[in-house]
Amino acid sequence: MQWGSASEFFAMGGYGLYVWTSFVATALCMVWEVLALWRRRAAACAEQRAALLGGTDETTA
Amino acid sequence: MSTGINWLKYSSPQAFYPLAGHLIPWFACVAVALMGVGLYMGFFVAPTDFQQGEAYRIIFVHVPAAWMSMFLYVVMAVWAGIGMGLNARLSFMMAQAIAPTGAMFTFLALLTGAMWGKPTWGAWWVWDARLTSELILLFQYAGVMLLRTSIDDVRRADRASAVFALVGVVNVPIIYFSVQWWNTLHQGASVSMATGSKMASTMLTAMLLMTVAFWLYSIAVILARVRCVMIERESSPVWNDEKPAVIQETVEAR
Amino acid sequence: MSGSSMWEAVSGIIRRDLLLAMRRRSDAAMSVFFLVIVVSLFPLGVGPEPAVLRTIGPGVLWVAALLACLLSLGRVFTADYLDGVLEQMVLIPQPLALLVGGKVVAHWVISGFPIVLLSPLLGLQFGLSGESLGVLVMSLLLGTPTLSMIGAIGAALVLGVRGSGLLVALLVLPLYVPVLIFGAGAVTSSMAGIGGEANLSLLGACLVLSLFLAPWATAAALRIALE
Numbered sequence: 001m002q003w004g005s006a007s008e009f010f011a012m013g014g015y016g017l018y019v020w021t022s023f024v025a026t027a028l029c030m031v032w033e034v035l036a037l038w039r040r041r042a043a044a045c046a047e048q049r050a051a052l053l054g055g056t057d058e059t060t061a
Numbered sequence: 062m063s064t065g066i067n068w069l070k071y072s073s074p075q076a077f078y079p080l081a082g083h084l085i086p087w088f089a090c091v092a093v094a095l096m097g098v099g100l101y102m103g104f105f106v107a108p109t110d111f112q113q114g115e116a117y118r119i120i121f122v123h124v125p126a127a128w129m130s131m132f133l134y135v136v137m138a139v140w141a142g143i144g145m146g147l148n149a150r151l152s153f154m155m156a157q158a159i160a161p162t163g164a165m166f167t168f169l170a171l172l173t174g175a176m177w178g179k180p181t182w183g184a185w186w187v188w189d190a191r192l193t194s195e196l197i198l199l200f201q202y203a204g205v206m207l208l209r210t211s212i213d214d215v216r217r218a219d220r221a222s223a224v225f226a227l228v229g230v231v232n233v234p235i236i237y238f239s240v241q242w243w244n245t246l247h248q249g250a251s252v253s254m255a256t257g258s259k260m261a262s263t264m265l266t267a268m269l270l271m272t273v274a275f276w277l278y279s280i281a282v283i284l285a286r287v288r289c290v291m292i293e294r295e296s297s298p299v300w301n302d303e304k305p306a307v308i309q310e311t312v313e314a315r
Numbered sequence: 316m317s318g319s320s321m322w323e324a325v326s327g328i329i330r331r332d333l334l335l336a337m338r339r340r341s342d343a344a345m346s347v348f349f350l351v352i353v354v355s356l357f358p359l360g361v362g363p364e365p366a367v368l369r370t371i372g373p374g375v376l377w378v379a380a381l382l383a384c385l386l387s388l389g390r391v392f393t394a395d396y397l398d399g400v401l402e403q404m405v406l407i408p409q410p411l412a413l414l415v416g417g418k419v420v421a422h423w424v425i426s427g428f429p430i431v432l433l434s435p436l437l438g439l440q441f442g443l444s445g446e447s448l449g450v451l452v453m454s455l456l457l458g459t460p461t462l463s464m465i466g467a468i469g470a471a472l473v474l475g476v477r478g479s480g481l482l483v484a485l486l487v488l489p490l491y492v493p494v495l496i497f498g499a500g501a502v503t504s505s506m507a508g509i510g511g512e513a514n515l516s517l518l519g520a521c522l523v524l525s526l527f528l529a530p531w532a533t534a535a536a537l538r539i540a541l542e
Contacts, residue, residue, distance in 0.1 A: 204486045207485060212476055228468055228490065235493045242496075
């Protein structure tokens with residue numbers, strides 16, 4: 001362990017801006033991708049459900 | 062195929078859909094766990110680099126992202142090739158599912174590369190062979206995805222983007238070597254990319270852990286996306302044998 | 316399939332395309348005018364300093380040639396696609412890749428070759444020396460057919476697709492990068508006194524590679540577009 005304190009850890013030897021931008025950007029991209037997939041799946045399921053129910057309504061009518 | 066599992070069974074979307082659903086949580090959990098261990102090792106175990114100071118820690122996301130960006134393009138092209146050769150729907154769906162994740166990793170590799178380059182070289186960007194090929198790779202991912210979205214007919218979109226993905230596989234190595242050649246000609250801009258030949262073994266371990274974690278993450282995300290693609294493409298319920306959740310929910314809702 | 320009938324089919328296609336182009340000469344003239352205008356804009360933009368112009372000259376000429384080739388790509392297959400000739404071509408017993416090769420050769424003669432002929436004149440605008448002008452012409456002579464070959468893949472992929480003009484640029488420009496590097500590099504290195512031979516032979520290698528691979532990819536793309 002080479003960090004004396006939390007502030008030293010976040011400073012990253014003066015390179016904090018570069019290091020944390022990289023890691024935060026990567027984390028944000030991954031979280032965003034997972035959330036986007038979540039929404040895409042919900043939308044696709046909703047669409048299929050609508051198509052399915054609409055289809056059965058037509059046959060029963 | 063007399064013994065074991067009949068793997069060909071899973072080449073149909075109907076069979077692959079539930080299989081992917083079972084696999085996603087496993088890949089995701091292991092990816093998160095390895096990422097945790099990798100980050101811990103990268104930040105708390107790996108020592109400070111005596112040349113680059115703490116800035117080198119960017120490689121724990123940069124190198125895995127760069128490797129995944131290239132690896133995923135090759136995998137996408139392989140699926141595209143299989144799709145063209147065997148006319149398999151699942152292969153095209155896989156190729157479609159891989160492209161966005163690959164493009165994201167390419168973007169991240171470029172971004173984190175700039176973040177690493179600024180403190181190390183003093184420049185956000187240099188026209189080095191690796192950087193240029195990575196940039197062109199991003200353009201090719203964009204091309205594959207744009208070509209797909211511009212064509213309405215799914216079958217044609219599948220096959221056209223497959224052809225472009227395959228052509229791109231030839232292009233990237235040529236670009237890499239041509240820029241390398243070009244740089245030897247323009248000697249001014251040559252920057253040594255060597256990240257210190259002697260990496261501490263803990264650094265290497267952390268980097269490899271992160272790479273495996275990114276790889277498993279990619280598999281989980283791509284499987285999730287391929288399931289979305291399957292639902293989107295089948296407007297009528299075709300999953301007769303093993304119904305996906307959506308259909309069961311629908312049946313219950315009625 | 317006898318060799319002679321294959322050759323007849325290919326040369327027939329080349330002759331037909333050249334004849335059609337002769338009837339609509341303004342089409343071919345347009346990409347040349349485009350090249351001249353783009354190249355003339357650069358000195359106006361960066362200033363008339365001869366040393367600067369000489370440094371950027373090879374790159375500017377090559378990028379402009381590349382864009383001119385790109386703009387002419389829409390003409391390779393579109394007319395034949397719209398009037399149904401392309402569908403007939405796919406049904407001809409001769410291999411489609413060969414026929415595609417014929418069409419690309421015709422396209423190069425119409426829109427690539429004039430660029431090669433005009434390039435020394437444009438090189439003079441940038442103060443290139445006699446030897447560099449020779450290398451420029453050689454590099455374009457080897458490079459523009461490669462551009463046509465690669466461009467045909469993109470043109471076939473986007474046939475009949477909405478927004479195809481912009482899309483083909485996005486698809487094809489990344490593929491043009493090696494040709495640009497070697498082409499402009501040949502001229503630059505001849506100006507630096509190293510001689511452009513190495514770059515020219517690499518351009519030749521690109522041409523051979525594209526001659527072998529591009530027609531197959533283009534034929535596959537055409538089949539997909541016509542399904």
